[in-house]
Amino acid sequence: MTTQTRQERAERSSRPSRPEVRVVPPPAQLADDLVLDIRELSVQYGYGENAVQALKGVSLQLGRGEILGLAGESGCGKSTLAYAATRLLPPPGVITGGEVHFRAVDGQEHELLSLSDNELRAVRWSDLAIVFQGAMNSLNPVYRISRQILDAIQVHRPTWSSKQRQDRAKELMQLVGIPAERLRAFPHQLSGGMRQRVMIAMALALEPQILIMDEPTTALDVVMQRQIVEQIVQLRDRMGFSVIFITHDVSLLIEIADRIAIMYAGEIIEQGPAEELYRRPRHPYTRGLLKSFPPLKGPKTELTGIPGSPPDLANLPTGCKFHPRCPFAMEKCVTVEPVLQISPAKPEPGRTVACWLHEDEALLPQELAR
Amino acid sequence: MDDPQPLWVQYWNYIGRILRGDFGLSFTYYPTPVSEVIAQALPWTIGLVGIATLLSFIIGTSVGVLAGWRRGSWIDGVLPVATFFSAVPYFWLGLIAIMIFAVWIPIFPASGGYAWGAIPGFNIEFMGSVLYYGILPAVTIILSSVAGWILGMRNMMVTVSSEDFVTVAHAKGLKERTVMVGYAARNAVLPQISGFALALGFIVGGTLVTEIVFSYPGIGFVLFQAVNAKDYPLMQAIFLVITIAVLVANLLADVLYVVLDPRTRQD
Numbered sequence: 001m002t003t004q005t006r007q008e009r010a011e012r013s014s015r016p017s018r019p020e021v022r023v024v025p026p027p028a029q030l031a032d033d034l035v036l037d038i039r040e041l042s043v044q045y046g047y048g049e050n051a052v053q054a055l056k057g058v059s060l061q062l063g064r065g066e067i068l069g070l071a072g073e074s075g076c077g078k079s080t081l082a083y084a085a086t087r088l089l090p091p092p093g094v095i096t097g098g099e100v101h102f103r104a105v106d107g108q109e110h111e112l113l114s115l116s117d118n119e120l121r122a123v124r125w126s127d128l129a130i131v132f133q134g135a136m137n138s139l140n141p142v143y144r145i146s147r148q149i150l151d152a153i154q155v156h157r158p159t160w161s162s163k164q165r166q167d168r169a170k171e172l173m174q175l176v177g178i179p180a181e182r183l184r185a186f187p188h189q190l191s192g193g194m195r196q197r198v199m200i201a202m203a204l205a206l207e208p209q210i211l212i213m214d215e216p217t218t219a220l221d222v223v224m225q226r227q228i229v230e231q232i233v234q235l236r237d238r239m240g241f242s243v244i245f246i247t248h249d250v251s252l253l254i255e256i257a258d259r260i261a262i263m264y265a266g267e268i269i270e271q272g273p274a275e276e277l278y279r280r281p282r283h284p285y286t287r288g289l290l291k292s293f294p295p296l297k298g299p300k301t302e303l304t305g306i307p308g309s310p311p312d313l314a315n316l317p318t319g320c321k322f323h324p325r326c327p328f329a330m331e332k333c334v335t336v337e338p339v340l341q342i343s344p345a346k347p348e349p350g351r352t353v354a355c356w357l358h359e360d361e362a363l364l365p366q367e368l369a370r
Numbered sequence: 371m372d373d374p375q376p377l378w379v380q381y382w383n384y385i386g387r388i389l390r391g392d393f394g395l396s397f398t399y400y401p402t403p404v405s406e407v408i409a410q411a412l413p414w415t416i417g418l419v420g421i422a423t424l425l426s427f428i429i430g431t432s433v434g435v436l437a438g439w440r441r442g443s444w445i446d447g448v449l450p451v452a453t454f455f456s457a458v459p460y461f462w463l464g465l466i467a468i469m470i471f472a473v474w475i476p477i478f479p480a481s482g483g484y485a486w487g488a489i490p491g492f493n494i495e496f497m498g499s500v501l502y503y504g505i506l507p508a509v510t511i512i513l514s515s516v517a518g519w520i521l522g523m524r525n526m527m528v529t530v531s532s533e534d535f536v537t538v539a540h541a542k543g544l545k546e547r548t549v550m551v552g553y554a555a556r557n558a559v560l561p562q563i564s565g566f567a568l569a570l571g572f573i574v575g576g577t578l579v580t581e582i583v584f585s586y587p588g589i590g591f592v593l594f595q596a597v598n599a600k601d602y603p604l605m606q607a608i609f610l611v612i613t614i615a616v617l618v619a620n621l622l623a624d625v626l627y628v629v630l631d632p633r634t635r636q637d
């Protein structure tokens with residue numbers, strides 16, 4: 001790949017120069033309606049021989065005001081993606097390649113992975129907030145809730161008065177349905193669900209452009225889960241931020257997400273508008289994933305799930321990583337890795353899929369060709 | 371000595387006198403009352419070993435915070451040096467220190483608590499002299515004990531640094547110092563507190579070697595003399611003081627814990 005580009009470049013420079021037609025490289029800028037553009041992001045855990053590749057060239061775009069759902073089995077790298085894109089990856093995780101472009105409201109563009117620490121700190125929380133999967137342990141046990149909300153506000157909004165900050169904290173607590181008195185509580189005095197809601201409130205404190213939520217509702221009961229999710233959608237409509245919503249629960253995603261991306265073994269294998277992806281999955285894995293949840297509406301169908309278990313990252317199968325579990329696997333799937341692209345057999349705008357079945361309409365099984 | 375009363379009455383009377391602070395007369399310093407001997411020796415010990423222990427805790431914990439926060443930085447180079455000093459037997463370290471800094475390069479006094487000419491009291495000359503005489507023993511105490519604090523704090527920092535709330539603090543865009551001190555170190559220091567309380571309890575009991583090596587007029591030195599002279603009233607009183615010191619230190623640790631860790635509070 002690199003040698004090829006080098007050759008191309010060499011060819012280009014050896015051509016006689018024509019001053020009137022300059023070769024302009026394609027703009028490395030974001031399209032206007034994108035807030036986040038993750039390009040070819042790769043992550044590995046560990047070094048040398050023991051390294052496992054947790055993300056392999058993941059590209060993902062997030063539009064302004066969009067809710068993007070990210071789903072996939074446990075261990076497929078959803079959290080790793082969230083951590084890596086925000087440069088919060090804990091050791092031994094290392095980002096081995098890729099770019100993460102972020103466009104602020106004022107149109108300024110930053111590449112998060114190359115920002116200085118100070119610039120990154122300024123972007124964090126005020127533009128890009130994140131609710132972690134372990135919301136239970138996300139609060140400092142020795143500080144009161146109020147202090148932990150206020151310190152974030154203070155560091156990014158130093159001009160606010162103390163009263164303004166406190167009012168904001170109270171407002172946030174109301175937003176997530178916790179009485180404002182509980183601001184004085186210590187984390188251990190709150191229930192798990194309350195802590196999770198506090199984290200959501202905290203993430204909204206500075207009205208960020210992007211909200212990454214890694215299974216934010218797992219500790220909540222169904223009623224609360226629904227309330228929070230509706231709350232997030234409402235807030236999005238009002239404030240216009242974008243959300244990356246990570247979950248196992250595809251049925252939840254279908255209700256709130258505009259677009260869904262499905263991950264498998266560190267790669268995105270299918271991506272498209274939520275409704276379409278749900279109605280007409282294109283990848284056998286997506287189909288299996290959807291079938292392992294009961295449909296919300298319509299007739300009862302049998303829950304089948306996916307046979308086998310997710311692959312071991314240290315020992316990935318060749319070719320398509322899903323082929324050992326795929327009911328439609330062909331010879332080519334065992335040897336050659338498919339690329340994420342618009343399906344040649346069933347081209348649809350805004351949808352991509354990484355599956356060899358889509359090479360030819362004749363190969364495509366009925367279930368994936370609806 | 372030849373009291374006609376039965377033993378249990380004598381014992382009862384003894385307990386009663388202890389409660390009034392009367393430990394009888396010392397044999398070694400006859401006819402000075404034991405309580406007076408202790409009252410004179412205790413401030414020296416608490417001043418020297420107490421301050422040295424506190425300094426050692428503060429220095430060790432601070433270095434541990436930095437070493438745990440930035441693993442693999444130059445600060446990790448301090449570890450083997452500190453561990454070496456704590457592995458060396460203390461009396462030997464003390465003797466070597468005296469040999470180098472009092473005999474070969476005579477910049478510090480070899481023994482005693484203050485200069486001969488100084489008149490004990492709150493005057494600058496005496497205080498300065500006390501400070502000067504305390505430096506060498508204090509430094510040896512710190513050198514021999516600091517490694518434990520560094521290692522303990524460093525390991526706790528490493529553990530706490532990978533907690534979710536520290537990642538959240540980073541994600542919030544807080545200054546690195548705030549995250550290190552307020553989020554990581556603030557939690558990592560909690561287990562150090564119990565160790566510190568134990569160390570405080572050992573100040574009075576563990577000072578024997580220091581004070582013998584440096585002929586320091588503290589409680590350890592007095593205990594040494596009492597043992598040599600079979601001065602039972604004095605010994606008994608010192609053992610009681612040591613016990614009380616341990617108890618008080620434990621109480622202090624509990625109080626400190628309640629102040630520092632809201633989870634132990636019941637409100």
Ligand SMILES: Nc1ncnc2c1ncn2[C@@H]1O[C@H](COP(=O)(O)OP(=O)(O)OP(=O)(O)O)[C@@H](O)[C@H]1O
Nearest residue numbers: 045054073074075076077078079080081091092313
């Ligand atoms: N510190 C680590 N060392 C080695 N491997 C790791 C480490 N952390 C994560 N992994 C591996 O990286 C892969 C992706 O992990 P990640 O936490 O991103 O999964 P996930 O999709 O968020 O799963 P879940 O839905 O269970 O949260 C997993 O296979 C995991 O084994």
Ligand SMILES: [Mg+2]
Nearest residue numbers: 078079133214
């Ligand atoms: Mg996860």
